[in-house]
Amino acid sequence: MSPLPSPSAHRTLTTAARVLRQLRHDPRATALMLLVPAVMITLLRFVFDTSATADGGGGGGGGAGTGAGSSPFDAVGASLLGIFPLVTMFLVTSIATLRERTGGTLERLLALPLAKAELIGGYALAFSVLALLQAALTTALAVWVLGLDVVGSPWLLLLVALLDALLGTALGLFVSAFAASEFQAVQFMPVVIFPQLLLCGLLTPRASMHPVLEAISTVLPMSYAVDAMNEIRTHAEITAAFVRSITVVAAVALLVLCLGAATLRRRTP
Secondary structure, X not given: OOOOOOHHHHHHHHHHHHHHHHHHOOHHHHHHHHHHHHHHHHHHHHHHHHHHHHOOOOOOOOOOOOOOOOOHHHHHHHHHHHHHXXXXXXXXXXXXXXXXXXXXXXXXXXXXXXXXXXXXXXXXXXXXXXXXXXXXHHHHHHHHHOOOOOOOOHHHHHHHHHHHHHHHHHHHHHHHHHOOOHHHHHHOHHHHOHHHHHHOOOOOOHHHOOHHHHHHHOOOHHHHHHHHHHHHHHOOOOOHHHHHHHHHHHHHHHHXXXXXXXXXXXXXX
């Protein structure tokens, strides 16, 4: 006979089940999480197809980081495969959590014998289920439909995309504590997400940046997400750099979840 889950685990699972039931009745949020990254990676593929055709069909005009045997889509698509889930999960999670607070749901839940860590854990678990579906859908589409060519295993792409989505979830749960409205939650994107997009190495290699910018990029988790994707794109085996990068992403996600539990408030001020 299997042991029963502890009361804390039971409360966390109950919270996760409630959030999933609510999301099931919100098709727009579900579509945003599951479909938008797939649509964006597909649009990116056709953009590079058009560029290659305009350049005479050759792949030699790729940007920075494009190898001799890879297309621009291969060089950029792998990185964006990790960035898109992070951005969408951040946006949806921050708005959904804030909506629960402004509607009084969090206040009623915290009046129960439910610890903040259990509540945050339930939300993280629920959004992790959607993050897994999102990462699997986007990775399968990019590799087996759009022809994204990577040297490493596609399963490692899925792992990094999932960790990036979990990081976006953790960041969304954290910043929702500091927003008083959904509009303010969206305003956190230029503060939390945009600097990471500019400095993560997607637009230009981090090593060629100004030393100050390069130093800042080393403390931003999205930089390690892009590094991990680039390791998969260029190496058939799991490298030490890949392990270090995914460890940093996972550790930051866990740290931010703990901060989210510590800063969780019953209601907006």
